[in-house]
Amino acid sequence: MGVDRRQFLKIAGLSALAGLGAKSAFELLAPGEVEAALPLMEGKRWAMVIDMRRMTVEIMKKCREVCDDVHNIPDWGSPKVEIKWIWEEEFKHAFPDQENEYAADEVKAKDFLLLCNHCSNPPCCRVCPTGATWQREDGIVMMDWHRCIGCRFCMAGCPYGSRSFNWFDPRKAPKELNPGFPTNLEFPTRSKGVVEKCTFCDERLAKGEFPACVEAANKMKKDVMIFGDLADRESNVRQTLRRHFTIRRKPELGTSPNVYYIV
Amino acid sequence: MYDGGKIIVGLVIGLCLLLSPFFYNAGKAAKTPQPVLTAKAKAAKKCVADTAYMRSKHMHLLDDWRQTVVRDGKRYMTTADGKVYYKSLQVTCLDCHSNKSKFCDQCHNYLDVQPYCWDCHLEPKENK
Numbered sequence: 040m041g042v043d044r045r046q047f048l049k050i051a052g053l054s055a056l057a058g059l060g061a062k063s064a065f066e067l068l069a070p071g072e073v074e075a076a077l078p079l080m081e082g083k084r085w086a087m088v089i090d091m092r093r094m095t096v097e098i099m100k101k102c103r104e105v106c107d108d109v110h111n112i113p114d115w116g117s118p119k120v121e122i123k124w125i126w127e128e129e130f131k132h133a134f135p136d137q138e139n140e141y142a143a144d145e146v147k148a149k150d151f152l153l154l155c156n157h158c159s160n161p162p163c164c165r166v167c168p169t170g171a172t173w174q175r176e177d178g179i180v181m182m183d184w185h186r187c188i189g190c191r192f193c194m195a196g197c198p199y200g201s202r203s204f205n206w207f208d209p210r211k212a213p214k215e216l217n218p219g220f221p222t223n224l225e226f227p228t229r230s231k232g233v234v235e236k237c238t239f240c241d242e243r244l245a246k247g248e249f250p251a252c253v254e255a256a257n258k259m260k261k262d263v264m265i266f267g268d269l270a271d272r273e274s275n276v277r278q279t280l281r282r283h284f285t286i287r288r289k290p291e292l293g294t295s296p297n298v299y300y301i302v
Numbered sequence: 303m304y305d306g307g308k309i310i311v312g313l314v315i316g317l318c319l320l321l322s323p324f325f326y327n328a329g330k331a332a333k334t335p336q337p338v339l340t341a342k343a344k345a346a347k348k349c350v351a352d353t354a355y356m357r358s359k360h361m362h363l364l365d366d367w368r369q370t371v372v373r374d375g376k377r378y379m380t381t382a383d384g385k386v387y388y389k390s391l392q393v394t395c396l397d398c399h400s401n402k403s404k405f406c407d408q409c410h411n412y413l414d415v416q417p418y419c420w421d422c423h424l425e426p427k428e429n430k
Contacts, residue, residue, distance in 0.1 A: 184422065224392070225393050245377045
């Protein structure tokens with residue numbers, strides 16, 4: 040005997056319910072993936088801790104130099120068209136929300152090392168109209184320069200000033216400021232009209248290496264910059280964060296930045 | 303027809319000018335460019351895929367690499383015979399084919415395609 044319309048709808052509805060229930064039960068009962076320990080190349084939520092107590096002007100300068108060299112970042116000699124992935128900034132500009140008039144002199148006087156915070160809730164990705172910037176599964180806020188149309192919504196969206204716009208063709212940057220440009224023949228330059236920023240050196244992570252700044256800084260002073268996976272309870276970043284009090288840039292905005300500063 | 307003679311002479315001259323490139327190049331077929339292999343490419347014998355595929359479909363392969371590397375973070379590929387390659391135009395392709403002008407540009411110029419890869423990706427330094 041055939042199934043009439045009423046019966047068919049009943050069966051369909053019941054099986055859909057059963058299917059949905061089974062799926063959520065499976066997800067609930069599955070082991071906690073986020074806590075799993077992973078090798079360096081496969082993180083769940085990459086993060087960085089910068090120990091500002093031990094950071095020096097020389098190390099910060101070195102970090103910027105190394106980053107510029109590794110990523111073929113041109114120097115235009117003007118802050119108006121500057122391109123920066125990692126840079127130094129005064130405390131009061133880096134942490135305007137601290138609003139502590141009487142903060143310790145050494146903290147107030149210090150320059151901080153800033154870079155893209157690879158936010159867990161990145162506003163830049165929400166505003167990008169082409170999907171040229173997005174959040175990878177490992178938390179890195181990535182850029183696809185092939186897709187960037189240069190609308191600069193992301194620059195307006197980013198509360199940290201982490202993004203720079205190529206007003207000119209980087210290969211036409213003044214030679215006297217950029218000896219030997221492009222310095223890294225294994226990395227592309229960008230083209231005119233594209234936004235760029237720090238990518239946590241995803242190309243180095245893929246090879247199992249630390250980001251260039253972390254490597255350079257730790258060569259000068261051990262553990263002054265710590266990079267690791269926040270999802271792993273026993274990772275070096277998690278251990279450091281458990282031991283020390285840290286601050287982040289403008290966390291009240293709800294972006295959930297992943298660069299921590301020990302002050 | 304008024305001024306018929308002048309018009310016809312003008313038409314004939316115009317037609318001749320229009321067709322002159324064909325007469326000029328008559329009988330001389332433009333040479334099909336032959337990509338030149340470097341010693342390193344010759345020694346390697348095999349590219350990441352077979353030659354016929356690479357010749358006609360390399361742009362699809364590069365597009366696929368671009369997609370998988372940048373969007374999915376998958377930077378390595380394994381060929382059918384188990385060799386692992388780092389997927390990069392600049393680092394892997396141009397390592398063997400370091401003679402861009404003789405390998406890439408010849409055909410691209412012949413077919414009048416202008417790939418914008420080189421706006422960002424660095425060309426190898428060639429000793430011409």
